[in-house]
Amino acid sequence: MYSKAEKSKIRKDFWTAFGQYMKPVPSETGVRVNWSNYKTGIKHIFFRMEAENDFASIGIEINHPDIELQQLFFEQFVEFKNLLQSEIGEKWNWELHHEDEFGKISSKIYIILLDANVMDGNDWSKIISFLKPRIIALDAFWANMKPAFEEL
Template structure:
């Protein structure tokens, strides 16, 4: 078992290593990008990566406080579902109005992998192999799809 400080340091070490590994990768538009803190350009819409001692996930999170607006975003993604899955090369899980770890209502489109443990250095290659192609595919998708969300800004 790790202390809170040790756990935080190990997670930070993983995300730093991942950031260094993926940093040479340019975005679909040929720009440098902060892959770990990806900016969609739309408030309350995030591409998030998460890893803990049991599993890892990557996803699109819609966190708008108004459930109706959240649903409009989700429906827009549903319109683009086949395109999204073609970029990703796989099906993801779709959840309208679920709750996050803080009890806040969000909507999420995500993919999980497990068992993996971010605190085990031996699992880092598996985590990197999980995250890298998916965040790049999300970027490629977003490069084409973001204009579909202009009316919802």
């Protein structure tokens, strides 16, 4: 079992390694991007990547505090669902108004890789191989679709 500090260090080391691995990869628009902490440029819309003890995930999170506006953003993504799926090459999970354990409501479009443990260095390549093509595909999708969200 790892201490809280050890877990934190291992996670930090993983994300540092992921960032270094992705550093030479340009964004769709050709600019440098911090892939580990991707900025969408639209308030309340995030591209989230997680690496935990039993899974890794990547997705789009909409956490606008106004539930109706959150739904409007989600519906805009639904309008572009075919384009998104075409870009990422697979079907993702779509959840409108998901409530987390703290009572926070967000909407998510995501995919999960099970049986991946960030605490096991042997799984890092599997996790990176899962995250890399998907964050690149999200970036390509966003390069074309971001203007539609700026107008909301």
